Amino acid sequence: MSNPRDRGAFWGVDIGGTTIVIGFLENGFRRVATMDMDIRESPERTLERLSEAMEGTGTPAGAVGVGIAGLVDAGRGILVSSPNLPEWRDYNVRERLSLLLRCPVIVDNDCNVFAIGALSRGLIPGSGLWLMVTLGTGIGGTIILDGRIVYGTGFAGEFGHMTVEAYGRECPCGSRGCWERYAAAGALSRYYSEFGGEEGTRPVVIAERAAAGDVNASSAFTRFGEWLGIGLANLYHCLNPEGVFLAGGLSGSADLFLPSARKEFSSRCGYEWNVMQLPASSTAGAEGAALMAVRRFDGAEEGA
């Protein structure tokens, strides 16, 4: 079998709960489209739309990397479950997409591919133990050791489903009291309404109001930070990393919640606080996915 590089470009796809970003590597990463994600659509139809968009560019795919939000069995290319993509349960993304595009496909979770993108840009150091935590609809996590992602037996880094409240809120994962029920977007909106703001206000609006002096909004962020700090203290106890990188939509509001997160963290452990934001990027996930495809399929390893 020939090298994928001879047959086409290395493509990257980032499938999120609201959008799909696609592009390929050619002197850096070139985004070619951002598609709407319809979570009620069947995965078959979504992947058909995706492959049609890719084929419509006239740049054939030699190999494709896919990042997708949820619990991914990277070895088999299956999305096991995703609270935000209920139609995709136990769906073999790799098999379907490689049939449609007639090229090899590798699949991993969106947080891991974002980390690969951040590593390649030098934003995450290539030595030492680091964690990445993405704050958005849920909480994603990645463990990075000496520039490589740690998978354990497959799923390491699912920080969002670490229990932080023994008999707490139910989670779509089937457990209860999961961290992402207390320190992700839905929780922030909930805190805002508990402090007197309107129900269902989106995080971006709460952030604007907090910046403009709305006390309910800043109280919501303070509480959000406290729960973030609780989970971070747990992670430091377990892994004692050199530091933690925050990413995801909510990390842009870090100024509003990091002070209370740090205070809570320091009241629960004695480790040195080293928590930073990664710069926002709408393409880092798709770029990381394309780089993952290069690592897996370029050259001698292909066909293995």
Ligand SMILES: [Zn+2]
């Ligand atoms: Zn959970």
